[in-house]
Amino acid sequence: MSSGIYRSAKIIWDYHLLQQxxxxxxxxxxxxxxxxxxxxxxxxxxxxxxxxxxxxxxxxxxxxxxxxxxxxxxxxxxxxxxxxxxxxxxxxxxxxxxxxxxxxxxxxxxxxxxxxxxxxxxxxxxxxxxxxxxxxxxxxxxxxxxxxSPLLTFDEFANDVISYGDMINVMVGDLQRIRYYPTLGFSTEQVIPAEVWHAYENLVAAGFDEHLAAEIPR
Structure with missing residues (x-):
């Protein structure tokens, strides 16, 4: 993947991972x-x-x-x-x-x-x-x-079942849901930093939109 896609995907990965x-x-x-x-x-x-x-x-x-x-x-x-x-x-x-x-x-x-x-x-x-x-x-x-979750880094996660493309598509779709699902009563509100949403927009523009929910905004 290009350096720009890698950087955007890593930003979103870090946001999703809470490390509790x-x-x-x-x-x-x-x-x-x-x-x-x-x-x-x-x-x-x-x-x-x-x-x-x-x-x-x-x-x-x-x-x-x-x-x-x-x-x-x-x-x-x-x-x-x-x-x-x-x-x-x-x-x-x-x-x-x-x-x-x-x-x-x-x-x-x-x-x-x-x-x-x-x-x-x-x-x-x-x-x-x-x-x-x-x-x-x-x-x-x-x-x-x-x-x-399993103790895996972004670079370690992809395997012969889950490709980097699959992983990025799901991460992007989950971020869309994190933003819009609270208004539908499906989840609690989460603060999304501007850098994270900008990474989302970059990945959607690059074609990582397979897991986006059609019924809510992009």
Whole structure:
């Protein structure tokens, strides 16, 4: 990629990544995707004692069509089991297809199980940390949450499943949602520095618009 695209993408990556320090909580809440490193990282957190249970949420999304033989949540749960997480500590929500549904459907699942965790650790991809936390804060405001992700740098993240192009498109789309979703009641307000929005405009102009939501402004 050109130096200008790299610089703009790195600015947005740094904005999305919150780098919160973790404390032990009641539940690990994994928002599933096409990146199995998130499942592996969540399992590692469980094995280190950060929470006594894990819930995996996710059906099949745009980026996981045909990638796994089952719902994202089921595939991630299988990875966690293989890494030593006991089956009775795992809960699976296999219906949600977006971040808001991840939270709503997980809340419903835990209520059905008569579970009422107060503190959550949200586990997500690095460049989706900020919107994940903002969505949780809006849709489940009486709970406490932190967000974390696999410890990967911008330069380390892309692999044979997720290209730099895919990553940048998602980062740009998430920033658009961070700006406009609060007015729709989907997430809490976030301050977006001018430098970050300028980077967004540069990337949209360069053609990274595949993940933009059509129903809201660019």
């Amino acid at each position: 320090s973790l404390v032990k909580s009641d539940c690990l809440f994994v928002l599933c995707s096409n990146d199995i490193r998130v499942a592996e990282y969540a399992a590692q957190l469980f094995m280190k004692g950060y929470a006594p249970c894990i819930v995996f949420s996710g059906n099949v999304g745009e980026l996981t069509q045909g990638l796994f033989p089952c719902a994202e949540a089921e595939h991630f749960a299988n990875i966690a089991r293989e890494m030593g997480v006991p089956n009775d500590c795992i809960y699976i929500e296999p219906v949600a297809t977006n971040t808001g549904e991840n939270i709503i459907k997980t809340r419903e699942l835990l209520m059905e199980k008569s579970l009422d965790p107060q503190r959550f650790i949200l586990v997500q991809k690095p460049f989706m940390e900020r919107r994940t936390l903002a969505t949780f804060e809006k849709l489940w405001p009486n709970k406490t949450a932190q967000v974390t």
